[in-house]
Amino acid sequence: MAKSNTQWDLTFSAPINLQAESEQGKRPTFAIEAYTGVPMQAGGDFRMPIVVDLAGVKASKSVPVLLDHDTTQIVGQGVPSVNDAGIQIAGTVTGDSGASATVTTHAKNGFSWQASIGGNVGKRETLDAGKRSIVNGREVIGPLVIAREFHLREVSFVAIGADGATSAAVAASALFEPERKNTMNEQERKWIAAKGFDPDTVTGPALEYLRAAFAAEQTEKKPEKKADFNSLDEVFAASKLERERREQITRICAEALRDCPHLDSELELMARKAIDGNASPNTFELDVLRATRPYSKTAVSRSKPEMSATVLEAALCRSMNLGDVEKTFDDRTLEAADRHFRSGIGLQQFLLLAAREAGCDSVSMRGNGDIRQVLKALFRDDDRNVKAGGFSTLSTPSILSNVANKFVREAFDFVESSWRAITAIRSVSDFKQITSHSLTGDLTYEKLGAGGEIKHGNLGETTYNNKADTYAKMLAITRQDIINDDLGAFAAVPRRLGRGAALQINKVFWTEFLDNSAFFTSGRGNYDDGTDTALTAAGMDAALVFWNALTDPDGNPMGSTPRILLVPPGQWYKAMALMSSGTFNNGATANNAVDNPFAGMFQVVKSQYLANSSFTGYSALAWYLLADPMDVPVIETAFLGGRQEPVIDTAEPDFNQLGIQMRGYHDFGVALQEYRGGCKFKGEN
Numbered sequence: 039m040a041k042s043n044t045q046w047d048l049t050f051s052a053p054i055n056l057q058a059e060s061e062q063g064k065r066p067t068f069a070i071e072a073y074t075g076v077p078m079q080a081g082g083d084f085r086m087p088i089v090v091d092l093a094g095v096k097a098s099k100s101v102p103v104l105l106d107h108d109t110t111q112i113v114g115q116g117v118p119s120v121n122d123a124g125i126q127i128a129g130t131v132t133g134d135s136g137a138s139a140t141v142t143t144h145a146k147n148g149f150s151w152q153a154s155i156g157g158n159v160g161k162r163e164t165l166d167a168g169k170r171s172i173v174n175g176r177e178v179i180g181p182l183v184i185a186r187e188f189h190l191r192e193v194s195f196v197a198i199g200a201d202g203a204t205s206a207a208v209a210a211s212a213l214f215e216p217e218r219k220n221t222m223n224e225q226e227r228k229w230i231a232a233k234g235f236d237p238d239t240v241t242g243p244a245l246e247y248l249r250a251a252f253a254a255e256q257t258e259k260k261p262e263k264k265a266d267f268n269s270l271d272e273v274f275a276a277s278k279l280e281r282e283r284r285e286q287i288t289r290i291c292a293e294a295l296r297d298c299p300h301l302d303s304e305l306e307l308m309a310r311k312a313i314d315g316n317a318s319p320n321t322f323e324l325d326v327l328r329a330t331r332p333y334s335k336t337a338v339s340r341s342k343p344e345m346s347a348t349v350l351e352a353a354l355c356r357s358m359n360l361g362d363v364e365k366t367f368d369d370r371t372l373e374a375a376d377r378h379f380r381s382g383i384g385l386q387q388f389l390l391l392a393a394r395e396a397g398c399d400s401v402s403m404r405g406n407g408d409i410r411q412v413l414k415a416l417f418r419d420d421d422r423n424v425k426a427g428g429f430s431t432l433s434t435p436s437i438l439s440n441v442a443n444k445f446v447r448e449a450f451d452f453v454e455s456s457w458r459a460i461t462a463i464r465s466v467s468d469f470k471q472i473t474s475h476s477l478t479g480d481l482t483y484e485k486l487g488a489g490g491e492i493k494h495g496n497l498g499e500t501t502y503n504n505k506a507d508t509y510a511k512m513l514a515i516t517r518q519d520i521i522n523d524d525l526g527a528f529a530a531v532p533r534r535l536g537r538g539a540a541l542q543i544n545k546v547f548w549t550e551f552l553d554n555s556a557f558f559t560s561g562r563g564n565y566d567d568g569t570d571t572a573l574t575a576a577g578m579d580a581a582l583v584f585w586n587a588l589t590d591p592d593g594n595p596m597g598s599t600p601r602i603l604l605v606p607p608g609q610w611y612k613a614m615a616l617m618s619s620g621t622f623n624n625g626a627t628a629n630n631a632v633d634n635p636f637a638g639m640f641q642v643v644k645s646q647y648l649a650n651s652s653f654t655g656y657s658a659l660a661w662y663l664l665a666d667p668m669d670v671p672v673i674e675t676a677f678l679g680g681r682q683e684p685v686i687d688t689a690e691p692d693f694n695q696l697g698i699q700m701r702g703y704h705d706f707g708v709a710l711q712e713y714r715g716g717c718k719f720k721g722e723n
Contacts, residue, residue: 066131066142068103068114072193074124074154075174077182087182095120097190103129104137104194106157111137117552118190122175125155127193136436140550141195154196160187175631191193217497226252264394286319287312294326297381337424347437349374354441357382358529361448386523387516389400389413392434408638413698435688442532442686442700449536450683454643457547461604462671462711464504465680471505472676474711502516502711509542511535511702517697532686535702539684543675543706548647550708551673557710558718562586572721573605573661578636585663585717598670603640606648607657613642659721670715678705 077089097118105111116129131138159570165171165180173184222230227237229252291309295302306324312322352367353375360366379387455572466472468565484493513535519527558565570580588596605613616642621631638662649658664672684704 052545066114066138067130068116068127068129070103070116070127070129070153070193072125072127072155075122076176077178086364088185089178089182090185092120092122092124092187094185094186095190096189097123097125100129101127101190102192103127104156104192105141107154107192107194108137109192111135113141113195113282116193120190120191126188127153129404143295151195152197154194155190155192156194157189157191159185160189161405163187180637264406280290283316283319284313287317287322290319290323290326297379304572307313323390346374347440349378350383350391350437351380351441351444353383354388354437354525354528355444357384358441358445358525360444362528366444383525384523385520385525385528389434389520390394392437437702438698439472439686442535442681442688445529445532446536446539446686446702447683449533450540453537453540454646455540455648456604456643457544457551459643459674460551460604460667460673461547461640461708462667462674463680463682465674466504466506466673466676468509469506469678469705471503474504474674502674502709504674504707504709506676506678506705506707508703508705509546510701511538512699512701514700515698531700532702535686535700536684539702539704543704543708545645546706547673547675547708548645548650548653548710550710551707552653554647554655554710554718557672558716562713564713565719566717567720569722571721573609573616573719573721575616575634577719578616581663581717581719584719588714588717590714596670598665598715600717601641601666602643602662602664604643604645604648604662604664607646607660608649608661609661610642610644613644613661617642659722660718661721662718664716667715671711672713672716674709674711676707676709681705 073090075090075092078086097120100115100117102109103113103116105113112133114131114133116127119126119128122314131142141151163176163184163186165182165184167181169180171178171180171184176185222237230237285307291305295305299303308322308325311317312325335637348367348371352363352371355363355366356372356375357379364372389412464472486492496513513531515528515531518524560567566581568580571577582600586595587601588598590596603617605612616634616636616640619634620637621634647653648656650656650659666671684702686702687698689699689701
């Protein structure tokens, strides 16, 4: 809300009802209710509605009363009164002609004058659009200007005004109303005299107004005790709120009793005390959490292990059905998780526990504001949850990230990972390009001479490059997931991120491997496209002959042995039969079974990517013999820091979102390496 102390002239007006009345032989008097405390349109420098704070109105003992705010058209003089009801003026018409005659004549003939006040604004505030404030006991909504200080300079009779609640009356002629009997008591007479009027001569509406102003002042001095409720609607609204409060406390108690039946007596006492003591559901919920928290921060025993981040991680993983959870956590941790959370732990329960550890004790999960407050407490800028006594060991981002990474690894491993069997793995420390030399250089040992001199070996001139890049994706646990206490949604997000990472590394890897028309060639001696390359016993026999013909750059045998038989899905059955059957028919005569020399010779690796038409170089028939990637790798995969699985981080999302954000990223690179480490066979008869 913007504030200013600049002086501004202000005139505003509103429709009023004006009746002309007087007593015979008396000076005309008037009573004006000039302002009722509501917002109105003002002229001059004000482009938005304005409301005058009645508590900040200042006025002289008497103010001039004008016609149309024109200081040359004086109607009379009046005494202002400012109270909770507004600004009222009671006065006398001092002239017999000009503006005075205009006002009284028109009033006598039935014209309804309107009132307007004029003055200058001291302190003012601008209430922005949609913002709310209380002024003069009423709620006002921006955009508007609040005049916190206003000095009343004059009041005018006007033909058209702006405050629809104002009114005025003029006693101008005996034709309108007979003389009324003056029935003022002594206190009223003294008060009217103190205001500058003659209590023996003031009559009509002016008298009624002055008596009303006197009564208003007395009410301010002795405020009347108001009823608790102003309407039947308020009675029923209050009853509904109380019923909802009791129902929420009852529900919280029932949930706690379900998880901790051994605390039935304590929970009953707490619930009855909360209901009778008018405690809020938020306060009761936190009291229940404290009472049912089955651990001590200072005492540790084997029968009741201390709560820790690892215990919470185990409880979350067990509740989210992580596979092989027994292999992930030790027995003591799992025992502690089971003791603390017999029925499992929910998403809301975990967030509330963590928020309490972060020092945020007065929150619940029943509204947007509370959820936002919980998340702000859990995801601080310094990534730590701070309590008055120091730093909490239960760091929510760390716990959520650790749990998420376990589900990422599980989902990552569910996707085909045949690439692992045929690639060399390399750890890199940054994203710079790395270079490897061919393993076929001049490294053959030489016989030492009598002098014992050892000659230096030479690395091959052929080099291979690789480079790690970053691949990433982001998902969120939504506000609805948190409100629904959906722990399954929390488990689904890292699983999806893990699966997405596995699909991406497969895509990158097999794109590099299959685009091999220049890697496996007849000229290099590692590609056979003959008619005897079908995956049969005869084809395998020919393939081994082909393999043994591989040579190093000096023409010497490579000396490597094929270890892996890589096949597309359509060739898998043939490969398994060839590698597992003890005998096979050599075709010489019917039912002529002979021992299978290829049984168990190679590790069969199948990949559906080999036959997928989305990849350049795919084939449903082609198969490969590959050396052990630890010996002569045909392809290499580099991982930043040696981490082969993606990493998950958790954080609170931007201000325009509600929930918990999870981002997954994976740093790796793939490149073909030594072509002498494998042979490709077309797979046709």
